[in-house]
Amino acid sequence: MRFFAALAIWLVAAALLAPVLLGWWAPPEAISDLARLLDDQLALTFTIIAIIFVISQAALGYAVLRFGRERAEPAAYFEKNDRWEMLWTTAASVLFLGLALMGYSAWAEVRFDSARVDRDADALQVEVVAQQFVWNFRYAGADGRFGPIDPKLIDDSIGNPVGVDRSHADGADDIISPRLVVPVNREVTLLLKSKDVLHNFFVPELRIKMDTVPGLVGRLPFKADKLGEYEIACSELCGLGHYRMRGYLEVVDEQRYKSWMMEQVSYLP
Ligand SMILES: [Cu+2]
Structure with a gap:
């Protein structure tokens, strides 16, 4: 049973990734520098998120396989772990702030820089x-x-x-x-x-x-x-x-x- 549960998790994860990896889903052709800049930013975000997604779904399937209910050996239980808590909170903050800072220039390009009235001449x-x-x-x-x-x-x-x-x-x-x-x-x-x-x-x-x-x-x-x-x-x-x-x-x-x-x-x- 736990084998099928783990398999189902991995299959769903693969099915979600397939349209992007196989190119079934792709935005229409970009026809400006800005469009390509935004595409690159989106691709970077998708790549990072996809790697985290694959690792976490693989780990989830593995946990189901290893510690499924039919197993006699129970999973170790702990209430909290400050070190891990700190680690993933910091990692998530760095990731989100980093992506936001990198994407900011593309966003500012449209909303501030090129939209400046004096550049309109x-x-x-x-x-x-x-x-x-x-x-x-x-x-x-x-x-x-x-x-x-x-x-x-x-x-x-x-x-x-x-x-x-x-x-x-x-x-x-x-x-x-x-x-x-x-x-x-x-x-x-x-x-x-x-x-x-x-x-x-x-x-x-x-x-x-x-x-x-x-x-x-x-x-x-x-x-x-x-x-x-x-x-x-x-x-x-x-x-x-x-x-x-x-x-x-x-x-x-x-x-x-x-x-x-x-x-x-x-x-x-
Ligand atoms: Cu309308």
């Missing part, structure tokens, strides 16, 4: 306006300045879902697109906004996600280094149509970006 700024249940992307146009916004001007039927003031010089050339098109290897800063409820901007390949909060502007920087089309998912349950709130990020070369921009300009009212 050369970045392509794109405003992301979420609404139930679509994504709108606004580019500042040739003048590089976003026009003022007035909620009274919001009108989806004339292609003005964000309410940009077209009569203002800054707003006349603003481009509004249902697709997020960015040049490859270019710093991009997204300015996240919401028209109604909480949404969440998530691109799995970039490993970035952030809430869009009504009344606030979230800054989300990224630099994609691989051409392609990637899905943007709304990652916050935002209403009945949440499941179909999906957009696309298109990473294109500089030339394609320019021609796409020209095309958009030709659609301007």
Whole structure:
């Protein structure tokens, strides 16, 4: 009986490890330095945790095998052992604090360093306006300045879902697109906004996600280094149509970006 109990423990442990070790579970391809940095951090955490997991599950199975109930010899009993207590508490603290400190730089990279306003100067700024249940992307146009916004001007039927003031010089050339098109290897800063409820901007390949909060502007920087089309998912349950709130990020070369921009300009009212 104890043999089967030990075997069951080891089998369950193996079944939990298999999807990761055999590559059945893997995140989608990373398309930025930051995504790879986060992946490395995750891999390091998983590796350390997996080693501890294997050792502890092996020991658990062994203990069941060795000291199972049918055995005549009882396991030694002791109330407490300060030395062991100290040892594993210290080991766990060092491990968790160490991982947190190592991961901190990756986290700070997005939340502090690259999100700094003064680093935005050369970045392509794109405003992301979420609404139930679509994504709108606004580019500042040739003048590089976003026009003022007035909620009274919001009108989806004339292609003005964000309410940009077209009569203002800054707003006349603003481009509004249902697709997020960015040049490859270019710093991009997204300015996240919401028209109604909480949404969440998530691109799995970039490993970035952030809430869009009504009344606030979230800054989300990224630099994609691989051409392609990637899905943007709304990652916050935002209403009945949440499941179909999906957009696309298109990473294109500089030339394609320019021609796409020209095309958009030709659609301007
Ligand atoms: Cu949503």
